[in-house]
Amino acid sequence: MAKTALDITGDQWLAYDMGAAVRRRQASVDRQAQERWQQAQPLAREAAQRLRDQFGARRVVLFGSAVERSSFTRWSDVDLAVWGVPPECFYGAVAAVTGLSTEIAVDLVDPEECPAALRTVIEREGIEL
Secondary structure (H helix, E strand, C coil), rough: CCCHHHCHHHHHHHCHHHHHHHHHHHHHHHHHHHHHHHHHHHHHHHHHHHHHHHHHCHHHEEEEHHHHHHHHHCCCCCCEEEECHHHHHHHHHHHHHHHCCCCCCCEEEEECCCCCCHHHHHHHEEEEE
16 A cells, blocks of 8 residues: 555655755765865965976966865866966976876966966966965
């Protein structure tokens, strides 16, 4: 015989409650994003230090979704703008920082070569590392 909502227990109701399932899934997604963001912060600092030490960068700015936890998702990367790396060393610098993590991508931008709108965002919202 079929049961109605009045016939099932609280645990049985939760198994069928789509709202609860969505909330559980969202809590899991939020937890994963939080953990990833916590990994991204030291990764960004390590990349900045490597860029200064090995490639002569005089300034490194973190920008994009990694700046604020609320913007960071499970798919976010670490975006860095770097000043002072000689053009002939830029791709070597890219290789050096992209190899720091297999979990989180690190993208490097030369602010002298990027569109003015992106440069404005970097200056306005970025964090100097």
